[in-house]
Amino acid sequence: MSLKRIDLLICCGSGCVSAGALKVKEQFHNVLKTKGLTNEINIIETGCMGPCDYGPVIVIYPEGVFYKKVTPDDVEEIVNEHFLKGRPVKRLMLQDEEDKTFLTQKEIPFYQKQVKVALANCGYIDPESIEEYIATGGYEALGTVLTTLTPQQTIDIIKKSGLRGRGGGGFPTYLKWQMVHDNPVEEKYFICNGDEGDPGAFMDRSLLEGDPHRVLEGMMIAAYATGAQNGYFYIRAEYPLAIKRIKMAIEKAKETGLLGKNIFGSEFSFEAEVRTGAGAFVCGEETALIQSIEGQRGNPTPKPPYPAVQGLYKKPTVVNNVETLGNIATIILKGADWFASMGTETSKGTKVFALTGDIRNTGLVEVPMGITLRELIFDVGGGMIGDHKFKAVQLGGPSGGCLTTQHLDVPIDYESLKERGAMMGSGGVIVMNEEKCMVNVAKFFMDFCVDESCGKCSPCKIGLKQMLEILKRIDSGYGKEGDIEELQHLGETISKISLCGLGQTAPNPVLSTIRYFRDEYEAHIRDKSCANKVCPDLMHFEIDKDKCIGCSLCARKCPVSCISGSREEKYTINQLSCIKCGTCMDVCPVKAISKIPGMHPEVKAMREAEELQKQNQEE
Structure with missing residues (x-):
């Protein structure tokens, strides 16, 4: 088979797929076939490339040209200009506020401060190809461990690296492994926790979709170190693409002899399977997850006993998060000292975050521990959208805490965030502007x-x-x-x-x-006032009679008919009947209607009268 001169990488993570990436891919196939270029262009379907707000995203090698928001209508122009004439299509390239154009992916500020470890292959290889994973060094770490290291030596490497659980708690990874390794019970289990349910979080999903073999290899290394013979990937059913790809990875690993009996000719044998969760957020907690795998209702159980002592089917069990396992192979290959050289004294390595909210660059990022909130939000995230100011950032999902402008220079690590009332969590970061209540x-x-x-x-x-x-x-x-x-x-x-x-x-x-x-x-x-005019009962709408032209459009569109008046008398709002829907303000052609913070005096007086009457009745 002859080598093709161009690699066309199309991001087919869930975000880009929802934006139409598969239609773009299909159009590329059609246009290339029509122009007789099928044998010259290699189309590769990859996982998430990171900047989700710009999807569908494609990168074209060997130059590494990055195109954003590509539609099927753009395909023929890319083929004609880029492939046939060698001229990149500038209008599809990323530009900053000063109209500076970034040709390649490496030039884009979004990537400048990122260090990819768990996400090293995401967006660069076909996640459904075991051959591509092996070509990047895949399963080399597993082979090294099985042929040159004892289980205890493997645990010692992870201990020296300082890796802590990336699921939220930050528990030292080696400690769970050591407890199960030391347990004399022969039958042991290993579970990969992929039950990611935080609003605005998509770290684990993207890693499973973009590099499933990396997670599988990490599980197998961990299973060897702990003595586990069977593993389970617990993934919520809302992640069909992640489930599909991890199942495919398991099947292909079995076909190539990398999963099953006597792996790499060693005495180590291991089997893995996928269990889907019904979407209960509480099943992200390890004991509830174990209950769910056993076919019971996913309720947490008291600890102790801990899963390392009595877990799945009452046997010693390790539960590690997807991202945690995504770091294992690289630590084995590059060494504990290399991994520990990144981060802070107590929080080593990198962390994957899902950046969402009121910032320019939403998406998936991986940065060294210890990076400040300012760097994450303004350098990687590109700062706030429009002219809005930063107000707060929610870290750690629905159970996390909100930090403010006074914390922008706080390093992101487990202890620093906890001291200030927030938490690392699994990596959800929701940025909010000054308009949020x-x-x-x-x-x-x-x-x-x-x-x-x-x-x-x-x-x-x-x-x-x-x-x-x-x-x-x-x-x-x-x-x-x-x-x-x-x-x-x-x-x-x-x-x-x-x-x-x-x-x-x-x-x-x-x-x-x-x-x-x-x-x-x-x-x-x-x-009784919401300064940001977000809480409906603590704000009201008013019509400026000097601006009102008496067109009656607001009255005609009001769903509860609470607006009355005439061209001569101008229009007013019955505050006691208004449901605060905002339709009147939206349809007013002269912008005569405003949203005012605070409860209207008429409504406030009525509320006070109701409260007084209620008190009198109680007395």
Whole structure:
């Protein structure tokens, strides 16, 4: 087979696929066939390349030219100009605010501060090809371990590297391995936790989709070190592409003799299979996950006993996160000292983050531990969209905490974030601008946690619901003095006595927003006002009669008919009937309608009268 002169890499991670990447790929096949170029251009379907906001993304080698937001209509121009004439299509290249054009992927600021370890192959190889994985050094680490290292020597390397669990807790990886290795029970299990359910998180999904063999190899090395004979990939059913590709990786590894009996001619034998989760957030907790694999309802169980002592089917079990396993092979090949040279004293290596929110460059990134929030948000993330200012960043998913401008120079590591009321979590990063209401943000995450609570323990089942009810009361204008203190008391109590990690960390968004944005809570309670005009009951719409032209469009479009007037008298809004939908403001041709922070005096007076009547009745 002759070598083709051009490699065309098309990002086919879930983000780019949803944006139409498969249609672009199909169009390339059609156009290349029509022009007789099929034998010259090699089309490769890769995993996530990172900058999800610019998908569908393609990269063309040998030059490494990066094209963004490619559509089927762009394909023929790329073929004619780039492939046939050697002239890259400038309009499809990435440009900064100063109109500087970036030709290659390496030139783009988004990639400048990234260091790819777990994501080293994502976006560069065909994830469904075991041959391409092997060509990049795949399974070399497994061969090295099985032929030259003992299980204990393997654990010692991971210990020296300083690798900690990337699922959120930051537990030393070697320690779990050591506990299971030292357990004299013969039958042991290994589980890869791919039950990623945080809003705005897609790290594990992207790694499983983009480089499944890397995760499988990491599991096999870990299984050898711990003495496990069987492994399970637990992946939520909402990730069909990740499930498909890890199953394919298992099948191809078996076909080539890299999985099964006497791997690499050694005494080590290992089998792996996939189990799909139904989407319960609590199943990200290791004991609940184990219950689910066993066919039971995914409820957490008390610890001790820990899974390393009594886990799946009551046998010693290691549960590692997808990203954790994605680091193993590289640590073996490049050495513990190399990995430990990155990061901080207590947080070594790199971390994969899913950047989302009000920033220019949303997507998947991998950066060294110890990078500051400022570097992550403004250098890698490209800063805030438009003229908006940075206000807060939610780290660690729905159980994480919010940090502010005063924390932008804080290094991202386990201890630094925890000290300030946030957490690393699995790597979700949601950036928010100054228009966000932090009371509303806290309510959103608390609503999620209440919905996802398994209900097994009372602190989580009842306590979180009480916190949500207080937040809803504050949000709707019925907040009262003492509510903030009650939220703090409930949050601190729930954190201390809940059964599992979900309940123990769920109050974090509320506690951290009270800590750093207490003035917003006080304004909601005392002034009945949402300064950011987000909470419907704490803002209102008004018509400026000097600007109103009496066209009646607002009245005609109002869904509850609460606007009345005439061309001569101009129009007014019945504040007691207004549902705050904003339709009137959207349709006004002269922008005479404004959204005003604060509860309207008429509504406030009515609320006060209702409260007084209620008190009198109670007395």
